[in-house]
Amino acid sequence: MKPIEIRTVDVVQYLKPLREGGSLPGLVKADDEFLYVIKFRGAGQGKKALIAELIGGELARAIGLHVPEIVFMNLDDTFSKTEPDEEIQDLLKFSVGLNLGLHFLSGAIVYDPLVSIADPMTASKVVLLDSMISNIDRTAKNTNLLNWHKELWLIDHGSSFYFHHNWATWETHLSRTFPAIKDHVLLERATKLEEAATEIENRIDPATIAEIVSKIPEEWLNSETDTLSPDAIRAAYIQFLETRLSQLNLLVKEAKNAR
Template identity: 60%
Template sequence: MNYSIPQLRTVNVTRYVTPLREGGSMPAIAEADDQFLYVLKFRGAGQGKKALIAELIGGEIARALGLNIPEIVFANLDIAFGRIEGDEEIQDLLKASVGLNLALHYLSGSVAFDPLVTKVDSKLASQIVWLDSLLLNVDRTARNTNMLWWHKALWLIDHGAALYFHHSWSDWDQPKKQFVNIKDHVLLSSASELESVDTEFRPILSHERIRSIVDLIPEEWLAGESAFESTDQHRQAYVQFLVTRVAHSDFFVKEAQHARESLI
């Protein structure tokens, strides 16, 4: 299957606009040297570089599957930002995040998705549930949907809590790793087309495509992981997990279907 190898632009942060005090990661709205606004995710936040890796992999896999994702860019943060910020907590975060971070294009005028207000059709709901089952994304619940309504379409944001196994690399290589949190997915009740979506999505996520997405991870984000002898091994572990999970997608599809049956 022909496809374009994903490319990410790199921008330089020129202005820290305002913090978004959501959860523990403290992202911020920032302006870059291309004059666009971005939601900036910091390498110095609580989950560190692993959250940026999950954000990158999750977002670009979603994009490959045809789902709406704001543009993801690498964002360079200069040491000067930590010197001029008055808030000590933010100052510490900026100082710990000097260098390469991750940012998503800011969707100005968007509103948080509310399942009581906006109806999502069964095909799209099934596509998103399939994606989050693949990625073990624990953070798309009714309490925190991590979706935005923008220009009459649903956009997915914030995949930093996906691939949670990489915080310990425990049992990550089990092909049929259970994901009980799927029962809490905000769109699960509407996801009635999981089997047809599985048939559609599996061929898209070839080994070659997955490898091209994982290859986007900067080398410096992979360094220092004690579970692996080299960054190459570290990178390959992500590829192996994703390729194996796609190959056994029937397992997580059935898991989601059983969870849905309990709901309805």
């Protein structure tokens, strides 16, 4: 497989908060002159949301879906000192260090299930991806999809892998499927689930999963509240995803029944 390369950039300008996101992501400019949507380590779900964003986004890319480039973003302590809004000031202060960014898609339109386009194969792959990563946040109320240049783009996987908020019980999730798929915004259009499952199996293998999980920065895995070591956490993500991959036929059946 082709090695995954994730660039690291420095934030040079904080432009504005994007208040439509529950965790107050922001629009920033980096030292490479590009604009990014930054997801802050100091936001509500903390570093775990960044891990979910990284794994979910790179898995989506691996199966041929469109995801904005993901980068690591260094944020220094100067931005909080010049920010007048106290809420954002605190967010910037608690996010000093390594954060995560997605390339800003200028002119992109939020996906509207009533008028936007999503072909059956793409819809089916998105549904199965979200079943694999337990993404509870791709509903009609909050699609986390964009239309850009007449293509469907995936954003915001931070609510995925919700088992990682309690490592004491994570193994109980290995035998579960994903009933919440019944609320998926693309489920009605996902009419090629078997074909999508075959393509996912052809594109994703244990080496791909291990490569993606290896990109999680060590500092995102260190937490005083976690009961597992960083190495054990990486192994847990790998085991969970390998199990999900082996259960694709069950996820297909569940999604078809829900549809």
